[in-house]
Amino acid sequence: xxxxxxxxxxxxxxxxxxxxxxxxxxxxxxxxxxxxxxxxxxxxxxxxxxxxxxxxxxxxxxxxxxxxxxxxxxxxxxxxxxxxxxxxxxxxxxxxxxxxxxxxxxxxxxxxxxxxxxxxxxxxxxxxxxxxxxxxxxxxxxxxxxxxxxxxxxxxxxxxxxxxxxxxxxxxxxxxxxxxxxxxxxxxxxxxxxxxxxxxxxxxxxxxxxxxxxxxxxxxxxxxxxxxxxxxxxxxxxxxxxxxxxxxxxxxxxxxxxxxxxxxxxxxxxxxxxxxxxxxxxxxxxxxxxxxxxxxxxxxxxxxxxxxxxxxxxxxxxxxxxxxxxxxxxxxxxxxxxxxxxxxxxxxxxxxxxxxxxxxxxxxxxxxxxxxxxxxxxxxxxxxxxxxxxxxxxxxxxxxxxxxxxxxxxxxxxxxxxxxxxxxxxxxxxxxxxxxxxxxxxxxxxxxxxxxxxxxxx
Amino acid sequence: xxxxxxxxxxxxxxxxxxxxxxxxxxxxxxxxxxxxxxxxxxxxxxxxxxxxxxxxxxxxxxxxxxxxxxxxxxxxxxxxxxxxxxxxxxxxxxxxxxxxxxxxx
Numbered sequence: 001x002x003x004x005x006x007x008x009x010x011x012x013x014x015x016x017x018x019x020x021x022x023x024x025x026x027x028x029x030x031x032x033x034x035x036x037x038x039x040x041x042x043x044x045x046x047x048x049x050x051x052x053x054x055x056x057x058x059x060x061x062x063x064x065x066x067x068x069x070x071x072x073x074x075x076x077x078x079x080x081x082x083x084x085x086x087x088x089x090x091x092x093x094x095x096x097x098x099x100x101x102x103x104x105x106x107x108x109x110x111x112x113x114x115x116x117x118x119x120x121x122x123x124x125x126x127x128x129x130x131x132x133x134x135x136x137x138x139x140x141x142x143x144x145x146x147x148x149x150x151x152x153x154x155x156x157x158x159x160x161x162x163x164x165x166x167x168x169x170x171x172x173x174x175x176x177x178x179x180x181x182x183x184x185x186x187x188x189x190x191x192x193x194x195x196x197x198x199x200x201x202x203x204x205x206x207x208x209x210x211x212x213x214x215x216x217x218x219x220x221x222x223x224x225x226x227x228x229x230x231x232x233x234x235x236x237x238x239x240x241x242x243x244x245x246x247x248x249x250x251x252x253x254x255x256x257x258x259x260x261x262x263x264x265x266x267x268x269x270x271x272x273x274x275x276x277x278x279x280x281x282x283x284x285x286x287x288x289x290x291x292x293x294x295x296x297x298x299x300x301x302x303x304x305x306x307x308x309x310x311x312x313x314x315x316x317x318x319x320x321x322x323x324x325x326x327x328x329x330x331x332x333x334x335x336x337x338x339x340x341x342x343x344x345x346x347x348x349x350x351x352x353x354x355x356x357x358x359x360x361x362x363x364x365x366x367x368x369x370x371x372x373x374x375x376x377x378x379x380x381x382x383x384x385x386x387x388x389x390x391x392x393x394x395x396x397x398x399x400x401x402x403x404x405x406x407x408x409x410x411x412x413x414x415x416x417x418x419x420x421x422x423x424x425x426x427x428x429x430x431x432x433x434x435x436x437x438x439x440x441x442x443x444x445x446x447x448x449x450x451x452x453x454x455x456x457x458x
Numbered sequence: 459x460x461x462x463x464x465x466x467x468x469x470x471x472x473x474x475x476x477x478x479x480x481x482x483x484x485x486x487x488x489x490x491x492x493x494x495x496x497x498x499x500x501x502x503x504x505x506x507x508x509x510x511x512x513x514x515x516x517x518x519x520x521x522x523x524x525x526x527x528x529x530x531x532x533x534x535x536x537x538x539x540x541x542x543x544x545x546x547x548x549x550x551x552x553x554x555x556x557x558x559x560x561x562x563x
Contacts (some may be wrong), residue, residue, distance in 0.1 A: 134516065134517050144466065170468070
């Protein structure tokens with residue numbers, strides 16, 4: 001068992017910023033991430049891709065100084081290290097190369113980032129249907145680019161990835177957007193505040209302009225989505241556009257509906273969570289430093305609510321500054337001045353969020369998919385089966401799990417929990433705000449019993 | 459019919475490894491995740507579920523557990539979370555993992 005000043009879980013923008021601030025002030029840091037290298041999803045492989053950054057736009061290469069900052073001997077770092085248990089007493093158990101280890105610290109910063117919002121419709125489980133985020137990971141980390149892909153859904157990432165594909169000479173075949181005119185109208189009220197983050201707005205317009213000038217067809221306000229796999233391995237994508245049924249054949253259907261915080265660890269430790277009514281997801285309750293209801297556990301970045309990578313990096317710094325002040329590594333004036341300048345930055349960056357949340361709102365069809373849609377991918381349970389169970393008297397998620405097995409597969413509910421809850425709450429006329437966040441329990445990622453039995457006791 | 463890869467390989471690597479994919483010896487760039495290596499060779503399913511439904515890699519970040527394959531005899535291996543290695547033997551996983559056939563347990 002090894003003891004550190006801080007254990008940071010997640011080496012994306014929030015985690016690496018927290019790690020570098022803490023380490024340069026002299027604290028011993030353990031940085032753990034389950035991906036093969038530093039950078040999280042947003043700065044994935046930024047070091048290796050430096051020479052071809054023109055595909056990925058300037059924001060990506062700005063991650064360079066961040067990932068370089070963790071090359072400091074005060075930071076012990078492990079990649080492909082999966083944290084499967086975090087305890088209130090700040091003990092972290094993590095698996096690396098098939099062996100589990102226990103580490104302890106005075107403080108923990110959770111910087112676990114976000115995952116894409118599950119986007120269920122009939123056929124979303126087929127080979128040839130992947131997420132837009134997954135395609136971007138493949139572009140960044142493996143240099144493989146989607147072939148004649150059709151992009152479906154909504155959100156800034158849809159446009160960013162489409163632009164990156166155009167720049168790499170693999171333009172999408174079409175963009176099929178669930179955004180409606182009503183969403184655009186609703187977002188206008190938040191536009192004045194969003195103007196404070198002019199840089200992001202301009203970037204967004206540049207993406208859309210690029211997609212238009214590349215001649216990529218765009219269909220808006222689409223509904224009734226369905227994918228089928230034909231015997232040649234092609235995806236046939238059906239959708240309704242302006243009341244007319246359309247179909248497109250494609251090798252690869254890339255779907256996206258925004259991102260939601262990854263809260264498996266924070267929920268398993270017993271941190272309080274609340275429902276975010278504009279982002280439609282649970283998030284941990286934190287103060288302005290990222291401090292939680294558990295002493296010494298901080299949360300930074302998108303796992304505490306979606307604000308994007310620039311913001312995440314600043315939240316990481318704030319948490320580290322608070323810990324440095326508490327451990328008397330920095331004086332009161334440094335603490336106040338540094339945090340104030342970060343907060344001013346955050347105010348400007350985050351001013352765009354409500355605008356984006358309403359502009360790319362989640363459509364009803366995604367929150368309440370049709371009965372023939374598979375909702376629990378692992379256990380192959382459809383929306384219809386969930387509804388049938390509820391009508392037969394099943395009450396609550398726990399009963400749903402034990403009686404029809406939704407959410408009992410290997411992903412531990414990461415892909416279905418939100419939708420299953422929507423259906424359940426709708427059925428009983430409840431609101432998300434009135435219920436507690438779903439429980440998660442360790443091991444929060446599957447490990448073998450063999451490995452668990454070999455953990456050495458102190 | 460075996461579907462072609464759904465991806466274009468744009469970045470050629472200088473260092474390659476050889477591994478066996480669904481019974482065929484193929485090459486992949488060193489440092490690539492196994493899932494990426496499979497996707498660049500084949501548009502076919504990675505696995506079959508208990509009911510026989512076809513599934514492939516979906517999220518590429520360790521969340522969805524759809525990219526499970528059998529690697530060197532170990533079933534239920536998330537191919538997006540491991541790097542491809544020389545002489546790796548990768549088999550399609552059919553149905554649920556069977557208890558007692560995992561080498562390292």
